[in-house]
Amino acid sequence: MARDTRHPVIELTLARFREFLREPEAVFWTFIFPILLATGLGIAFRSRPADHAKIAVLESPRAAAIEALLKQDSTLTIQILDDSAAARALRIGEVALLVVPAGGDSAEYRFDPARNEARTARLLVDRALQRAAGSVGAIPVRDSYISERGSRYIDFVVPGLLGMNIMGSSVWGIGFAIVDARRKRLLKRFVATPMRRPHYLLSFLLMRLTLMIIEVSVITAFAAFVFGVPLRGAIWQLAIVAIVSALAFGGIGLFIAARARTIEGASGLMNVVMLPMWVGSGVFFSASNFPNAIQPFIQALPLTAAVDAFRANMLQGGAWSAVGPELLILAVWFTIPFVAALKMFRWQ
Amino acid sequence: MVDCRFYIQRSVPPVPPGSSVALAVHALRKTYGDVVAVDGLDLEVRTGECFGLLGPNGAGKTTTIEICEGLLVPDSGDVSVLGHTWLADRAELRERLGVQLQETQFAEKLTALETVRLFRSFYAAGRSPEEVVRLVQLEDKRNARVNTLSGGQKQRLSIACALVGDPDLLFLDEPTTGLDPQSRRQLWDIVDDFRRGGGTALLTTHYMDEAERLCDRVAIVDHGHIIALGTPRELILSLGAEQVVEFALKDGAQPSVEALGTLKGVRSVRGAGGTWTLEVGAAHEAVPALLAYIDRSQLGLTELRTHSPTLDDVFVSLTGRTLRDGA
Numbered sequence: 001m002a003r004d005t006r007h008p009v010i011e012l013t014l015a016r017f018r019e020f021l022r023e024p025e026a027v028f029w030t031f032i033f034p035i036l037l038a039t040g041l042g043i044a045f046r047s048r049p050a051d052h053a054k055i056a057v058l059e060s061p062r063a064a065a066i067e068a069l070l071k072q073d074s075t076l077t078i079q080i081l082d083d084s085a086a087a088r089a090l091r092i093g094e095v096a097l098l099v100v101p102a103g104g105d106s107a108e109y110r111f112d113p114a115r116n117e118a119r120t121a122r123l124l125v126d127r128a129l130q131r132a133a134g135s136v137g138a139i140p141v142r143d144s145y146i147s148e149r150g151s152r153y154i155d156f157v158v159p160g161l162l163g164m165n166i167m168g169s170s171v172w173g174i175g176f177a178i179v180d181a182r183r184k185r186l187l188k189r190f191v192a193t194p195m196r197r198p199h200y201l202l203s204f205l206l207m208r209l210t211l212m213i214i215e216v217s218v219i220t221a222f223a224a225f226v227f228g229v230p231l232r233g234a235i236w237q238l239a240i241v242a243i244v245s246a247l248a249f250g251g252i253g254l255f256i257a258a259r260a261r262t263i264e265g266a267s268g269l270m271n272v273v274m275l276p277m278w279v280g281s282g283v284f285f286s287a288s289n290f291p292n293a294i295q296p297f298i299q300a301l302p303l304t305a306a307v308d309a310f311r312a313n314m315l316q317g318g319a320w321s322a323v324g325p326e327l328l329i330l331a332v333w334f335t336i337p338f339v340a341a342l343k344m345f346r347w348q
Numbered sequence: 349m350v351d352c353r354f355y356i357q358r359s360v361p362p363v364p365p366g367s368s369v370a371l372a373v374h375a376l377r378k379t380y381g382d383v384v385a386v387d388g389l390d391l392e393v394r395t396g397e398c399f400g401l402l403g404p405n406g407a408g409k410t411t412t413i414e415i416c417e418g419l420l421v422p423d424s425g426d427v428s429v430l431g432h433t434w435l436a437d438r439a440e441l442r443e444r445l446g447v448q449l450q451e452t453q454f455a456e457k458l459t460a461l462e463t464v465r466l467f468r469s470f471y472a473a474g475r476s477p478e479e480v481v482r483l484v485q486l487e488d489k490r491n492a493r494v495n496t497l498s499g500g501q502k503q504r505l506s507i508a509c510a511l512v513g514d515p516d517l518l519f520l521d522e523p524t525t526g527l528d529p530q531s532r533r534q535l536w537d538i539v540d541d542f543r544r545g546g547g548t549a550l551l552t553t554h555y556m557d558e559a560e561r562l563c564d565r566v567a568i569v570d571h572g573h574i575i576a577l578g579t580p581r582e583l584i585l586s587l588g589a590e591q592v593v594e595f596a597l598k599d600g601a602q603p604s605v606e607a608l609g610t611l612k613g614v615r616s617v618r619g620a621g622g623t624w625t626l627e628v629g630a631a632h633e634a635v636p637a638l639l640a641y642i643d644r645s646q647l648g649l650t651e652l653r654t655h656s657p658t659l660d661d662v663f664v665s666l667t668g669r670t671l672r673d674g675a
């Protein structure tokens with residue numbers, strides 16, 4: 001085929017790419033941002049020998065003695081604070097628990113039971129004080145520590161970031177480009193040519209698919225090499241999960257952009273669509289934290305399906321019984337919005 | 349006095365009457381809510397001619413041309429383009445038409461040539477993008493991004509995208525609005541070139557000089573229908589005036605309309621915004637008579653101009669408004 005008569009889908013897709021690559025900010029947000037985020041989270045949640053519980057002892061004649069007792073437990077970081085400093089430190093979470101010496105040998109623990117680390121501190125402090133006072137365990141126990149690749153926070157969060165990145169770049173990338181073209185009356189100009197309308201929409205999906213391959217490769221390779229995040233499932237299955245996810249979010253992106261006339265309108269719509277998924281789909285913490293009553297809703301969200309499929313592949317080896325149902329959910333999320341977008345698309 | 353501008357400026361010979369019809373519009377009507385944009389408009393564009401819809405903003409020109417382009421659906425009326433209707437032969441028509449819309453902004457990050465190439469890919473047959481880019485004199489800007497192009501260059505790019513499918517019929521909606529004189533002349537040359545190749549063009553404009561320069565025939569549109577139709581020369585001659593005299597008086601003084609009307613050679617009198625316009629048979633008779641009248645009436649003259657009548661004068665005499673006033 002001569003150079004000046006390439007297939008319209010190829011020309012349209014090339015145009016998408018040129019526009020994208022010539023926008024440095026877009027390249028940054030797509031490729032660099034997830035890596036920065038993964039690095040930040042990897043550092044913040046790196047596996048440490050043992051977490052130090054930060055506690056305070058209220059200033060009093062017995063404070064120094066209590067501090068000495070507690071120091072026998074090396075996992076406790078202790079400071080002696082006066083009334084107001086202690087109250088402040090508790091409030092801002094600088095210490096998890098405050099020991100208030102009371103009459104005789106007794107003591108009072110002040111902490112917020114809703115905070116995990118406060119409850120842990122309560123157990124540690126109490127164990128240290130009781131032991132110092134001569135208490136012994138009723139049954140003999142033994143600790144053995146494990147630190148397995150695949151069970152750390154970074155292992156949990158990287159598949160989540162993959163899903164979130166595919167969602168964000170598809171919905172934003174497609175939505176803004178289409179609404180912008182509509183606002184500039186470029187869509188109307190295209191309609192005045194023999195261009196076939198599905199070709200135009202297809203070019204967005206093709207561009208997303210290609211970019212997704214780069215995005216997923218960059219993030220996955222970075223996570224695997226820098227943090228040792230495991231890739232237990234087959235790579236081709238990971239590719240299928242990524243492709244189906246990109247199609248699903250591409251379809252959703254097209255649907256959101258199908259009628260919006262302004263960037264502001266589309267932007268609001270995108271946030272409405274994505275917010276429940278940012279919160280509910282288990283990117284940063286397990287979706288099972290939500291009440292059972294809303295689990296069916298959460299499990300049906302496309303981002304939940306994408307993230308669960310990525311985790312099933314990367315962390316659990318990718319049994320089809322785990323990955324298959326998620327792919328099915330994503331396929332539905334591609335088909336319905338894409339068909340609806342084609343039907344209701346506003347060309348001028 | 350003979351107005352010879354048409355013979356000097358026109359570079360494409362006019363199309364004789366009786367040629368085949370490229371575009372026929374009958375009893376076209378389109379409303380937006382309570383607003384009637386097009387109100388029973390009839391139009392016939394002959395193959396090979398350049399036809400102009402001339403009228404103020406809001407006259408219904410854009411609505412009319414977009415219906416002809418198949419972008420809008422009329423409430424009623426018939427449109428036949430190159431012998432086809434939009435309902436029956438949309439795909440074929442798209443291949444044979446070139447369209448330039450008002451206010452299309454092309455993708456800013458693409459280059460001029462990439463943009464033309466993209467449009468070329470939509471057509472089954474057409475011209476080479478390089479050739480079209482050369483034709484619209486964007487050769488040295490072919491690899492420049494769209495956002496670095498000037499207004500005139502963007503407009504030429506827009507025409508290039510309309511020409512790259514090698515159309516039989518070209519639609520241009522206000523092609524030179526907002527452009528500097530040199531850019532306008534460049535655009536006119538491109539349209540001439542297209543017509544020399546046998547193409548038919550329908551354009552809208554609110555510039556009378558553009559219509560006079562480019563169009564074989566002009567329809568003057570006002571309030572959604574055609575109020576005058578003919579060659580620019582016919583329309584101007586219909587005024588019956590050889591010259592137009594405009595003057596203004598000191599302190600906005602009011603002359604007597606009756607007195608002006610009886611001056612030698614004066615055929616009509618109009619006053620608007622402090623400027624008075626006389627359509628006259630011969631300026632060398634009317635101007636001395638006017639000066640004598642002003643002197644006699646002890647009025648002070650602040651401005652005096654004479655010019656050959658233009659399509660703007662035709663529009664003013666038909667509607668009492670100028671083309672620039674809006675509808």
